[in-house]
Amino acid sequence: MATEVLLVKAGMTMTEGSVAEWYVPDGGTVDKGQPLYRMETEKIELEVEADASGMVRHVVPAGTTLEPGGLIAYILAPGEAPPATLAPGSAPPAQEDGVLASPIARRLAREGGISLASVTGTGPSGRITEADVRAHLVSSPPVKAPVAGAPPPTEAIPVPAEVLASPLARRLAEQVGVDLGRVRGTGPNGRITKEDVEAFAAGSGARPTAASVRSPLGRMAGQAVPVRGMRKVIAERMHASLQEMAQLTMAMEVTMDEAVKLRAALVAEWAPEGVKPSYTDLVIKAVAKALVLHPLLNATLRPGEIELLPQVHVGMAVALDEGLVVPVIRDADVLPLKDLAAASTRLADAARSGTLGLDDMAGATFSVTALGMAGVDFFTPIINPPNVAILGVGRIREGLAWDGDRPVKQHQMTLSLTIDHRAVDGAPGAAFLNTVRELLEAPYRLLV
Structure with missing residues (x-):
């Protein structure tokens, strides 16, 4: 068959x-x-x-x-006849607007304010590609009315359409004034990545463009931002998550003194191998170990039953300009901490360069999201369906605790756990949080 x-x-x-x-x-x-x-x-x-x-x-x-x-x-298979439903040479299905174009080409056309009907496609069956839209933008840029008091525009370097580069690399090259034709790509098949552009710009002193020095508020003030693409999908899923689940958030303080010491030691020890563990890596490892002991949080809710999942695959939220993606660290409970740290670095880099693979995005059984780098202590993370829980990680800060009758300084961090109360009650959620806290306060247990 x-x-x-x-x-x-x-x-x-x-x-x-x-x-x-x-x-x-x-x-x-x-x-x-x-x-x-x-x-x-x-x-x-x-x-x-x-x-x-x-x-x-x-x-x-x-x-x-x-x-x-x-x-x-x-x-x-050899000698097998094609199915009767196969129609060789059939025309491609019509798109909603009658134009055959890739998703990235459509998004770029919307952002550039041009009609796809005015673009000549060079792809298979006349399909409009990203390169076609960029070439059209360079040859026929959209005319915009001048804004009173606006600074004169700075000429941006056109991005050659034939250069193999990720969308993030192209956007960054235009912003910092880098000619992609001069950049050596280190990605698959010589593809230019965002990191390649950053490295070239750092070594060549690329000139800033108006886009790179103008504040984000200045670029967006007075505009209505359409909810579409990745933002539309995120909006729909997060709204559905809150509508369909009984979400409850609880918080717990963690003393991070020993974790701070361990991370500093591991950074020095693993530096020759190019591995630099983050605090989020320690949290993910603690979460993975805790999920083995508290399987109700490593589950999904189905009609009439709660399915306890056999593997522990932890999703890690990565913020992008366009929105949020959640690549997955697979078998995080059995993965050594060094390998977990290397995996999280690779996934974060791939997410930002747009090179995540299929296996990188599928199958999370629990998610971790961190806002500590933005100075946030506590927040209410929204569960990523079909999971039944998500953990939010706050910043590590200096705080005071009592040692007998005297105050002492400590490194402290707040963990925010959101559970689906349909599947998990408050007591099991609190027990899970306590286990994560205990592991982070005695972090050498994460190495075994």
């Missing part, structure tokens, strides 16, 4: 994706595990591997945008 190839779902917030490129032509052969196609969403681009070996028959051409789980191809 033919193996169906379905458009993968890269994370719970994904609503549509595009088959940006077929790596195996229609009628070509593929081996299981070999890259089959490149998928593109408004958040990420990723390479998807074949689940079977055999002949590939495309159902949709490159450039088609559809919902996750949509049928895009078949893989046929």
